[in-house]
Amino acid sequence: MIELKAGAARLGLLPELGGAVTFWKSGEVCVLEAVSDPNLLAQKGHRVAAYPLVPFSNRVADGHFRFDGAEYRMKPNFAGEPHVIHGNAWQHPWELALLADDSATLQLEWHPPYDRPMDEWPFAYRAQIRFDLREESLAVGMVIENIDQRPQPVGLGLHPYFPRRGGVKVGFSADTVWTNDERHLPALRVPATGEWSFEHMRAITDQAIDNCYAGWDGAAFLRWPDDGLALTITASPTFRHLVLFTPPDRNPDRNFVAIEPVSNMNDALNHAGVMDRGITILAPGERLEGHIHFALTAC
Template sequence: MTETVGAEALGTEADGPERGRVIELARGESRLGLLPELGGSVAYWRVAERDLLAPQADPNLPAQKGAAVGAYPLVPYSNRIGGAAFSFEGQAFSLAGNFVGEANSIHGNGWEHVWTVVQSDADRAILLFDHKPEDEARAKEWPFAYRCVQSFVLHDNGFDLEILVVNQDARPQPVGFGVHPFLACSASATLSFKAGTVWENDGRNLPERAVPAEGAWSFAAPRVVAGGKIDNCFAGWAGRAELAEPEQGYAVTIDADPIFRHLVVYAVPGKSFVAVEPATNMNDAIHHPDVLERGLHVLAPGERISGVIRFRLEDRRG
């Protein structure tokens, strides 16, 4: 594959040593900014000058270097691995803690590294990351070799993101993936989606028990999300979520391929975002072999897996 980055695509917003260059995709009134040098993240998504992401800087994620990002990839697993350690096929592995204040490892390691720009056209781009555990530090991030490819395609009213993971190791490895978007959210915004169960967390922010996604846990009917706190993984997700802004006359929809059977929802009081995160695996999936639908995929050497997530802006002004 050949890098085809045009000079006109670079530096469309103020670059800096923290986040590096910004590649902007453009189509009609739609704009998508990408940060290949900051974990293959998304800088912004705008339609008709409306910002649909609320970029966040998280001091607990040191690899993001204090820069604000609108979304970032979760690979080769989503959310946490409890105690930053696990066993697989009879071998024990320990990981480096990468989240300040927790003993867990979080969100894989793709977000911690520079991605290669394989292709960048006016309205599409391909980013690639190869992980090779060649030394102790890299092996502590993830002990298996893999390749991840993010393919972005911009539309007039949204964008598609395809995530592909290839096992480049000589042995099988467990894989999960997803994306962590910070959707801009007003005080009156409502979130809706259908799911079968939700995992309640223990004191370590790890899943403790699954309960039906009913009553206070149900988002089948639109619910205001601002002002509350939630950081939970929903299982049996139907693959569609909607964040509606009734007072502003629009909604953002997320439609994901069936491989994404889990949805993590994260919101905290006083913040202008809600993170609605499609993922293949439940949180801490590697430690739950008893859960049939945990969403952890074991890839043989050379095997690949992929899925597409579609973000759209819908005008609701009538």
């Protein structure tokens, strides 16, 4: 494990476990919640607090999509579902490219095997993620570069888990939200109003939410009033979708709120007709870059 330090702040990184964050602490307070999810098969039961979503966020229905006249199929990587979820970068070891006391850059090169059946992402790419820790903030920069000889469709995202404690409240603004069908895939796009709205901060209690918001304005807010702590999340224009995931049960391994800045809607590779689905087509040598900033304050 790599540990970054900035004053009383600490950040733990596990490059070999999919470029994952294992903790972010401000003094004795855990800003991120370490979670063990047995459905994420490649994490092998390890507890992680955040991990990168490359080269797409959320699901690809049945691991199947068509692009540029060709058909592609990938092997499911999430237990209990026939879909491929969150790309494949979280399934592979990353390398440490740069390291300082308060910053680190991790890198992954993915080359699909050509000597056996394709189980994963069928295009070659290079990804980097940089963490810059300060005493009251964390900055995360993400880049994906197409190192294939063909164009490829890509997205980016980050999957942080936040503690569901201290009377936690969440707030953000978005235009619309996608409802889900029984297979956890996008069904209808509806206005983010009424029960779907977080325009005014709302307490996260026992409700179950697992939906992708579109037209996100790039800012989200968490407050733990019992702890006197607040967190502001801001993201660059690459991230115009936001996934909110709050499990209904409150056992120790699922007592979290996931607020995921992402570039693409769920199952975006199979929704070419949605103009703002968030997929970027990279020609060989082109890059997609995004930045996310987390700022801690008292409340």
